[in-house]
Every structure is written in C-alpha cells, then in structure tokens.
Amino acid sequence: MITFYPGPSKIYKQVKDFLNEAFDSGILSMNHRSSGFMELYRDCAQLIRNKLLLPEDYFVYFVSSATECWEIIAQSFIKEQSFHLYNGAFGEKWLDTNRKLGLKTIGYRFNINEVVHAEMLKDGLVCDLIALTQNETSNGTQIRNDQLSEIRSSFPEKLIAVDATSSMGGVYLDFSIADIWYASVQKCFGLPSGLALLICSPKAVTKGLELGHNKHYNSFVNLHENMLKYQTTHTPNILDIVLLKKVLECVPPIGNINQRIKMQSDEWYNFLRGFQSVKPLVTENQLRSDTVITVKGDPSFIKNIKEQSLKAGITLGNGYGTWKSDTFRIANFPAIEEQEIRQLKTFLKNTLR
Structure with a gap:
C-alpha cells in the first residue's frame, strides 16, 4: 500500500535498517540521564540546526507531540492573553486549547484565499503571544516567510509562536522571524509518530x-x-x-529539499488543472501549501475516488473539518518517491474526468 496520507505519512524506507542499528547499539536500553543519551540529544540537536538552518542561538527541546506543545506554550509563555490568527481546524484547536486552560484569547479567522497581513492583528496589541499556523494541514494553505516577516516587523516586542507541523523538514522556514516553532516528526521528517520538536529563540x-x-x-x-x-x-x-538523527544524517540540507518539494507541488497544481471534476481547494497560488495538496470536488465523487484508490493500493488523505466530505488531501512529503507520485498520477488520470 502506497500512502499519501498527510500524517502519519510514509516513513523513509531506510528506517527499517535504522531500527536494527538502534536495537544493536544498545541505546534503546539506556536511561535518559545517561551519558549515551545526552550525547544523542546533543548530536541530534546540532544536526537539526545544521540541516534546517536554525540560528545557532535557538534551542531545541524534545517533547511528545505538537498538540502537547499547545499546552506547554499556553502554560509557560502567556501571562494574560494570546492572539490566534487562523483559517482552519488546527489553528482553531490551538485557540480552543488555550480557552479550555482558562486563558484569555482573541481569535481572528481569515478566509483560505485571503493573504495574511499585519492589519489582521490590530486587536492583538494587548496580547502576550501571537499564534500562527504556518501550514494548515486541514485545508492545504500556508503562510509564506515574507508574510511572517511582515508580522514580525509590525509586532517586534511580541512573542510569535508558529505551528509548522506539516512543513518543518520539507520546506525552508526562516526561524529567525518567530520565537517559538514546533512540529511532529510523522510528516515531513518521515518518521513514526510519538516525537515532536519545540524550538525557541533566546527571546522566548x-x-x-x-x-x-x-x-x-x-x-x-x-x-x-x-x-x-x-x-x-x-x-x-x-x-x-x-x-531522527539517522535520517538527518542522510537527507540533504533543507535548501535542496525545499527545491524538490516546491517543484513537485508546482507540478501537482499544474496536473490538477487538467480536470473538470476536481480542482485545488485553495484558488490563490501564493497561498497553496507546498506539502499538503488539497483537492475539492462533489462529495459523492470524492468518496468514490478514495474508495477506488484503496482498491488500487493507494491511500489518499481524507478531508478534514469543514472540508471533510468534499476534499481529499495528497501529502507532498520528502519521503515519498517519484515513482509513487507517478503511480498516483496515473491512477488519477484514469479515474478523474
């Protein structure tokens, strides 16, 4: 079965060998206060800095999941109030988590085809922290680095926290323009679920x-x-x-990965232009995610496509939230191979109209 599910998604094929190496090394039986684990932590954190172009003075923390990061951020970095700029389910869930924890929150929901700009945050002047979802997995939108940079310039004193769960490790992110970043490893890092990275600036x-x-x-x-x-x-x-350490040792720097993922996403959106029965959910090119391609169509037709794809040995991502019934999602993550993409395109050519 070939999977294009946007998380948990395809695991790098080398992981099978890495599992055996990890077992044979004895590291899996070491406690997390041992010198062996501390060396692993140090080496892995430095690889993250090197491969993702993380500023040297930013710190890396290992936690269990991106959703745990919602609680850590809420309980540790906010004194009075947070401001949440969102357009999809995961950005909204982050806001709801803060509210359930008893924090004051301001939310501004924008349209999936609306460009993010600093004016949207005018009500956030009184907040301690601005929360943004850089790549919204539920609908396949993204906030570009230049848009984040505009917000940073407009609110230089605020802490800015960014959910990069379905983009970190797959596209170039300018970490210097925000203070807190987080992502799980079961998406662009091509690993099993159960680990997340929390990255903080000196200011944070x-x-x-x-x-x-x-x-x-x-x-x-x-x-x-x-x-x-x-x-x-x-x-x-x-x-x-x-x-994660073994994968980072093998993959090229993020600039190279970004180039390939961007090229593939352009090819996906051009490919989808050839059909009348479906179209990208997001109509504005500059707002379309490079790592989660979301395809919209009639609900009954979308349901049939997903059923037929399973029979063909291909798993597509279900729609999510507001778009659950009339979309499917295609992961464009680094671990997915070119021949797998060709196989999916062949299936879609034979199924769509």
Whole structure:
C-alpha cells in the first residue's frame, strides 16, 4: 500500500535498517540521564540546526507531540492573553486549547484565499503571544516567510509562536522571524509518530524563565533546565530521536529539499488543472501549501475516488473539518518517491474526468 496520507505519512524506507542499528547499539536500553543519551540529544540537536538552518542561538527541546506543545506554550509563555490568527481546524484547536486552560484569547479567522497581513492583528496589541499556523494541514494553505516577516516587523516586542507541523523538514522556514516553532516528526521528517520538536529563540527563553510558570511537569522552566544538560523532563521516545538523527544524517540540507518539494507541488497544481471534476481547494497560488495538496470536488465523487484508490493500493488523505466530505488531501512529503507520485498520477488520470 502506497500512502499519501498527510500524517502519519510514509516513513523513509531506510528506517527499517535504522531500527536494527538502534536495537544493536544498545541505546534503546539506556536511561535518559545517561551519558549515551545526552550525547544523542546533543548530536541530534546540532544536526537539526545544521540541516534546517536554525540560528545557532535557538534551542531545541524534545517533547511528545505538537498538540502537547499547545499546552506547554499556553502554560509557560502567556501571562494574560494570546492572539490566534487562523483559517482552519488546527489553528482553531490551538485557540480552543488555550480557552479550555482558562486563558484569555482573541481569535481572528481569515478566509483560505485571503493573504495574511499585519492589519489582521490590530486587536492583538494587548496580547502576550501571537499564534500562527504556518501550514494548515486541514485545508492545504500556508503562510509564506515574507508574510511572517511582515508580522514580525509590525509586532517586534511580541512573542510569535508558529505551528509548522506539516512543513518543518520539507520546506525552508526562516526561524529567525518567530520565537517559538514546533512540529511532529510523522510528516515531513518521515518518521513514526510519538516525537515532536519545540524550538525557541533566546527571546522566548528569557520570557519563559521570567514568567517562571513551573507548576506543570513539562513546564518550559523544567524543559529548559533539563535541556541545558541534554536531558528531558520525561522518559522520551528514544527510538524516534535515534531515527531522527539517522535520517538527518542522510537527507540533504533543507535548501535542496525545499527545491524538490516546491517543484513537485508546482507540478501537482499544474496536473490538477487538467480536470473538470476536481480542482485545488485553495484558488490563490501564493497561498497553496507546498506539502499538503488539497483537492475539492462533489462529495459523492470524492468518496468514490478514495474508495477506488484503496482498491488500487493507494491511500489518499481524507478531508478534514469543514472540508471533510468534499476534499481529499495528497501529502507532498520528502519521503515519498517519484515513482509513487507517478503511480498516483496515473491512477488519477484514469479515474478523474
């Protein structure tokens, strides 16, 4: 079965060998306070900096999931209020999480074909933190680096937190224009689920330590104190950290990956122009995600396509949230191979009209 599901998605084929290597090395039986684990943490964090072009003074923390990052950010970096700019299900869930935790929140929902600009955040002047979803997995939209840069320039004193769950590791992100970034590894990193990266700027670290919110086990204060020793607060997913290190050692720098993913996404959108029965959900080219291609059509037709694809040995991503019934999604992640893309395109040519 070939999978184009946008997370958990296809795992790099080399992971099979990496699993055996990890087992034979003995690292999986080491505790997370051991010198062996601390060396693994240090080496993996440096690879993340090198391969993703992360500023050297940014810090990397290992946690369990992107959704856990919602709670860590809410409980550690916000004194009074957060401002959430969103256009889809995951951005909205982030906002709802903060509300359930008792925080004051302001939300601004924009249209999926609307360009993000700083004026949308005018009501966020009183907030502590601005929350953005760079790549909205539910609908296949993205906020480009230049748009994030405009927000950074307009609100230089605010903490800016960015959900990059379905883009980090697949496209170039300018980490310097935001303070907190996070992503799970089961998407563009091509790994099993159960691990997420939380990345913080020096500004975010200072703010988190100044607030000193430390009543939660995975509070940022605890995360940071342990990170300085290359340790984690909890017993982490050591296997996934080992696999992340091995994958990062093999993949090219993010600039090369970005070039390939961008080329493939352009080819996907051009390919879809040839059909009348379906079209990209997002009509504005500059707002279309490069890593999650969302395709819209009549609900009954979309249902049939997904059923036929399974019979052909291909898993497409279901629609999500508002677009659950009338879309399917195609992951354009680095672990997916060219011949698999060709196979899906052949299937779609024979199925669409």
